[in-house]
Amino acid sequence: MAASQSPGVLGKHFLIGLRPTIELHPDDRRLLSTLRPAGVIVYRGNFAADVPYEVWHAKFAALVAEIREVIGRDHVLVCVDHEGGTVLRPPRPITPYSFARDWADRAQDVGRAMGRELASLGINVNFAPVVDIASNPANPVIGPRAFAGDADAVIAAARPFIAAMQSEGVLACPKHFPGHGDTSIDSHLGLPVVEADxxxxxxxxxxxxxxxxxxxxxxxxxxxxxxxxxxxxxxxMSRVLVDDVLRRELGYTGAIVTDDIGMRAVSTMFDTPGTCTRVISSGTDLIMICSHWTNNDRAYGLAAELDAARAQGVLSEATLAASDARIDALLAAAPSHAPLLLDPGVFAAHARLARLHAARGAAGQTVSLEEA
Incomplete structure (x- = not known):
């Protein structure tokens, strides 16, 4: 089967990062209509810059409507990285909260506010919170993105944040399993190794x-x-960590998504045939592809690889059926929000909440992620 004919049924195992355009790029339109992925990830470049709120909101609402139309499924994931600090995507008046560490004691309030604002844009999944433990002061990528440096404090903030944000109709996605807090390398740039048993x-x-x-x-x-x-x-792509630890030991039954496979920690591995199949076989359900812009053939090729692995029996029907069921449950749980303009009073209240913690700041921190 030619890469350009990869079937949408297995395309559902992908999340696609959009090019930085405020209208759906023709290449993205073809990719979404061919693969029919579970959803998309939006970035700062998908929001019109330097225009009034009403203008950029209308343009983004049109983009979301076009995405849903092109994918052609009742349920579509519209995802964003919106943690606070340097990991923020929508422009003002969407509230630019500081790093999670600074508002851990008000996590419930921030979660509710973030959820309300994101839902008003038609977004239904936020890749947050970071539930890593900031245990390594030399960590170049986590630091203040984490709530705290010990597990109890992270849990105490993460659970109310998740509950509050999800009460507003935006699904949480805790990250980065099994824990990125004790690394000394940024996985955007290389493969971190943690010497823990x-x-x-x-x-x-x-x-x-x-x-x-x-x-x-x-x-x-x-x-x-x-x-x-x-x-x-x-x-x-570790069956031991994903299936044995996360699913069996921790009892997690939901869907699992990779971080962007374009990150340098693993990007070249996906040039090797069979790697994509290995990821799905490990118990992971969704493969995130955000760095496909210069070569759409990679995304088509990975979907074709899954189709071939299925046809050859390398990827079992039982594995796919279980994964499809988890993806379907995730899609069903994600509301389809109609974008709406929020009252200025809502933003004013959220801005006051943000100011309560801005003074704590992340002074001296060097964490700077454009597309974390």
């Missing part, structure tokens, strides 16, 4: 994921290697 992982990094496992429909994995647990295999 299974007992150490269970005692610290896994605790927040276990605490929220029954609260969420989606969890994101990290491009991190734990050689004492699964030598030579990043968590992204």
């Amino acid at each position: 299974r007992a150490a992982l269970a005692a610290r990094e896994l605790r927040p994921f276990g605490a929220v496992a029954r609260d969420v429909h989606l969890i994101m994995t990290a491009h991190i290697m734990y050689p004492a647990i699964d030598p030579g295999v990043p968590a992204t």
Whole structure:
């Protein structure tokens, strides 16, 4: 089967990052209509810049409507990274909260406010919160994005944040399983290796994921290697970490999505045939492709790989059926919001909440992520 003919039935196992355009790019339109992915990820470039709220909101609402029409499914995931700090996408008046560390004690209030604002844009999934534990001061990518440096404090903030945001109709996606807090390399730039055994992982990094496992429909994995647990295999494609640990030990039954496979930690691995199949076989359900802009053939090719693996029996029908059921449950849980303009008073109240914590700031922090 030619790559351009990859079937939409297996295309549902992908989330596609959009090009930075405020109207659907023709190449993205073809990709979405061919693969019919579970959904899309939007970025700052998908919002019109330097125009009034009413103008950019209308343009973004039109983009969301076009995405839904092109994918042609009743339920579509419209996802965003909106954590606070440097990881924010929509422009003002959407509230630019500071890093999660600064408002951990008001996580419920911030979660509710974020949820209301994102739902008003037609967004139904937020890749947040970060439930990593900020245990390594030298970590170049997590730091203040995490609520705290110990598991109990992370759990105490994460659970109310998740509950509040989801009460507004925006699904949470805790990340980065099995824990990115004790790394010294940014997985956007290389493959971090954590020298922790299974007992150490269970005692610290896994605790927040276990605490929220029954609260969420989606969890994101990290491009991190734990050689004492699964030598030579990043968590992204590790059956030991995904199926044995997250699903069986922690009892998580929902969908699992990779971090962007265009990140340098794993990007070249996906040039090797069979890698995409290995990810799905591990128990992961959704593959995130955000760095496809210069070569759409990669996305088509990965979907074609899954189709071939299915036809050849390498990817079992039982594995696909279980994964499809999890994706369908996720899609059914994600509301289809009609975008609406919020009253200025709503933004004023949210801005006051943000100012309560802005003074705490992240002074001296070097975490700077354009597309975290």
